[in-house]
Amino acid sequence: MNKKKIILALATSMSVLALAACSNDQKNTDIATMKGATITALDFYDNARTQQSSQQIVFDMILSKVFNKAYGDKITDKDVEAELKNLFGDDLDTVLQQNNLTKKEANAIIRDRLAYQAGLKAHVELTDADLKAAWEAFHPEVEAQIIMVASQEEADSLLEKAKADDANFGELAKENSLHASKDEDGTVKFDSLSTEIPAAVQQAAFALKDGEVSDVITVQSGYSNAFYIVKMVKNQDKGNDMSKYQEQVEEIATNTILSDQNFVNKVIGLELKAANVKIKDDAFASLLTTYIEAADQGSSSETEETKDTSEAKDTTETTEDTAATQETTTDDSSSK
Numbered sequence: 001m002n003k004k005k006i007i008l009a010l011a012t013s014m015s016v017l018a019l020a021a022c023s024n025d026q027k028n029t030d031i032a033t034m035k036g037a038t039i040t041a042l043d044f045y046d047n048a049r050t051q052q053s054s055q056q057i058v059f060d061m062i063l064s065k066v067f068n069k070a071y072g073d074k075i076t077d078k079d080v081e082a083e084l085k086n087l088f089g090d091d092l093d094t095v096l097q098q099n100n101l102t103k104k105e106a107n108a109i110i111r112d113r114l115a116y117q118a119g120l121k122a123h124v125e126l127t128d129a130d131l132k133a134a135w136e137a138f139h140p141e142v143e144a145q146i147i148m149v150a151s152q153e154e155a156d157s158l159l160e161k162a163k164a165d166d167a168n169f170g171e172l173a174k175e176n177s178l179h180a181s182k183d184e185d186g187t188v189k190f191d192s193l194s195t196e197i198p199a200a201v202q203q204a205a206f207a208l209k210d211g212e213v214s215d216v217i218t219v220q221s222g223y224s225n226a227f228y229i230v231k232m233v234k235n236q237d238k239g240n241d242m243s244k245y246q247e248q249v250e251e252i253a254t255n256t257i258l259s260d261q262n263f264v265n266k267v268i269g270l271e272l273k274a275a276n277v278k279i280k281d282d283a284f285a286s287l288l289t290t291y292i293e294a295a296d297q298g299s300s301s302e303t304e305e306t307k308d309t310s311e312a313k314d315t316t317e318t319t320e321d322t323a324a325t326q327e328t329t330t331d332d333s334s335s336k
Contacts, residue, residue, distance in 0.1 A: 059287055063268065064112040066275045068192055071118040071297045072111060080110050119122040123267045126253050134253035135242045138192050139206045143233040145169050145186035146201065148179040155227035162213050169213070169231045178226075187233070193248055193255075201228045208232035262294065269295025284324055 032039040048054045084106065086097050096106055147162070147169075149155050162169055173179075173186025181188045190197045192206070198219045208214060214230040226319055242249055257263055269291035279285055 005234065020054070028332045035283040049281065052094070055287060058284055062277060063116065066271050067116045067119040068112055069275065070271060071115040071122065074118050075111050075114045075300075077107075080107050082116060083110050120258055120264060120267050121254060121269055123263075123270070124254050124257050125249060126257075130248055130253040130257065131242070132169065134240065135245075136236060138245060138249055138252055139202075140236050140238050140245065141189055142205060142235050143187065143189050144205050144208075145173055145231045145233060146179055146181060146185055146188055146197070147173045147177040147229045149176060150178060150224070150226065152218070152225075152227055155229060159213075159216050159229050162231065167213075182242055186231075191248065193251060198226075198228070201230060203230060204228075205230045207234070208235060265291050265294035266298040267268055269293070270298075 019080055019257050025035075028040050030038055030040055030041045031044055049058075084092055085109075092106070094101065095101075141168055145153075146221045147158055149158065154176070158172055161167060162172055170185030170187075173182050177180075177186055188197060188221065190202060190205075194202065197205075200219050204214045204217050208230065212232050214228075217228040217230065219228060238245065252317060270289075272291055273295055277288065279287060
């Protein structure tokens with residue numbers, strides 16, 4: 001999702017919440033009148049509550065309150081400021097103005113977002129298998145140069161120039177690239193955790209030796225494509241010592257789990273149950289069903305695993321006891 005759309009989507013939720021508060025204060029006020037008819041606040045609510053967008057808004061509001069209550073105290077003001085900087089950089093004031101938001105409202109939105117992320121991460125339990133898979137996928141930081149253009153034809157033409165013996169890749173990037181790195185001769189640094197460089201471009205780059213130039217890499221972006229060419233400046237091998245990159249590997253493993261929608265649904269369900277959330281309006285009766293069922297199913301699976309482990313342990317102990325008894329009997333017979 002486009003980062004700026006995040007705050008816009010959450011701002012919509014805040015607007016509806018404010019409208020609901022106003023409706024409660026003013027009871028059933030008239031929204032519009034005309035010859036022979038009146039549209040009241042209750043008319044609006046009855047119509048809006050069945051709309052899919054309203055269902056999503058109410059769900060987001062519930063999620064916000066549940067996770068903020070459980071994990072909001074773990075989020076500091078510094079965390080909020082850092083996330084705002086990460087999401088919007090120097091464009092924050094412009095984004096706020098475009099979406100008619102105050103800085104205080106933006107802080108509240110980001111705090112909710114961070115509380116939700118903290119809640120999901122609190123349920124992550126990494127196994128050796130998770131870390132092993134993450135280690136295999138990890139690649140340490142490299143330095144490369146990239147060119148990004150909007151058409152296949154232009155990319156093919158630039159690739160031919162980039163692979164020429166007398167090519168100056170930096171100049172080609174500066175003169176033709178649409179990427180933000182163009183002013184730095186296309187120079188970028190990234191590892192397999194980086195989000196600024198598309199995954200397909202990363203994988204192509206990691207396979208290059210120093211000085212090598214990739215073929216054209218096509219990356220789908222929304223409804224259009226972007227075309228990349230990469231030149232490796234300095235690649236590096238991660239070696240065999242995972243402990244050197246323990247933090248990065250754990251982050252990859254955690255992100256992999258968090259990208260599993262089944263895991264996310266289960267965690268949301270567990271938090272909803274812990275908060276004892278009850279739906280009082282029939283129009284929203286099935287709003288939380290998917291998540292509650294995921295939590296129940298997860299709990300059931302864990303119970304079965306515990307039961308199987310316990311039974312296996314009992315079987316092993318019984319077998320060991322039987323073997324010990326037989327050994328004792330044999331020893332006694334020998335003595336006689």
